[in-house]
Amino acid sequence: MHAQVIRLESTKEKMEETNTAESVETAYPGTPETETQEPAKSAKREPNRERNRGVALRVLLPFFTFLMVLALWSFVQTKIAPELPTPSQTWEHAKEVLAHPFYDKGPNDLGIGWQLLYSLGRVVAGFGLAALVGIPLGFLMGMSINIQRAITPLVQILRPVSPLAWLPIGLLVFKAVNPSAIFVIFITCIWPMILNTATGVKAIPQDYLNVASVLKLSKLELARRILFPATLPYVVTGMRLSLGVAWMVIVAAEMLTGGIGIGFWLWDEWNNLSVPSIIVAIAIIGITGIVLDGIMGLVQMRLDYTKR
């Protein structure tokens, strides 16, 4: 019955799973439903069918979009820009590149896996340093109006500046590529962390503070038992935002600094005129971005009481 709607084999399996999970009373787990179990099921069939439709559409519609992009790509390639590789050429190239991601033929010829890990390492370092500085600073700003007055103008002026503008300063001060890139990521991450943390502290409901004063909590207890947990959702949101931007910025920064890294690799492949590599790099950067955001999402689930 539901086979009419579903064409993908994998989706069908997924549906069967949901079916059995939902109707434990009527079917043993793993046994496909059969027509003999009719009585209890007639009422359930309609909503199940609805749900299956939902699952199918969730899988099919993105797949359709993907096909559209491929069609557009092929069209542009044949009619407008023949220099572009075809989707199938790119796919072949991707398989080559991804077959040996961690090959190492000296510092100037590393596999894409290494490039990715170097970029991630810089992002993690800059992000971590920004958290160490930005979150405490945000707390101070949120708790003291005078510290807020002192810092806000500086933050407001520097926040709209592209972090890449700091790269020359980094190179000048650190006289090396790697710390400069980390410095740029640090600058990228610190503003959202400061501002979100400060906002979080200021958004704590007066009720919670009243509870604290009735209980006569000490400053330390107040910070540990109330300010910190109440602010955590804002802090994590700030971290999630800044990590997303950091991942965008590192690609650009590495294009400028050279050396190793996914951004450098992309630019290097452009110099080699290897356009399929560039497209592969774009896909890898995008997927890595999703994974990073997913990880922050999990952290948020874990730490953010509003998401539990």
Added chain:
Amino acid sequence: MAQYLELQKIGITFKTARGSFRALDDINLKVEKGEFISLIGHSGCGKSTVLNIVAGLLNATEGFALLKGKEVKGPGPERAVVFQNHSLLPWLTVYENVQLAVNKVMGDKTKAERKDWIMHNLKLVHMEHASDKRPGEISGGMKQRVGIARALSMEPDVLLMDEPFGALDALTRAHLQDSVMEIQAELGNTVLMITHDVDEAVLLSDRIVMMTNGPAATIGEILDIDLPRPRERLQLAKDPHYHQLRGQVLEFLYQRQMRPAA
């Protein structure tokens, strides 16, 4: 002998952007140990301000509150507050919310004793079954029960309740009122409760303090509720004396203190 709780000539003036605002004027009240007092008045008349001054969350401009002969300075657990919107910390479980208070007030007791005390207080409000739930997982009435348990666990000299049932639906409210009456009969707490619900005030209180409208609100009249305890809401509904008392409060609120255009 000094009164158990006494408010002496309390007045408060707030400084606002448009000059100063005289909220309360010359509030005098004497409360005996174990008494249940309700403060009733139209919204904006400053009844919550009175409670906050007794709680120590606000400082009176003139006058002071005395508890057991000592002047109230700043908040403290001996004047536990049940807040209108429960004010449970959402990242802690029901148990942990009460624990925060118990650890603070009974830090000298052993861990097992404190645990027993926490569970005892949750049982008082019939919430022991939900001790591992978080506030987000329980209903509004249940949250308020936990808020009451938290306040009771501090063994306060006076229990301050700021419209404790204001945010609840009528049926849940009746349920909680019964619970509060039971607990008060058992523990003999001294209670100061803010309310705008006439039935609630008559049902629960020994005396009802009726406040005039602001600005410069003060105590207009104090009504003794001499209904015998234990009180039972269905019995009272047929009791002419109950209706007479209720009528007196209504008359004060709606004839002598006509609500200003809201």
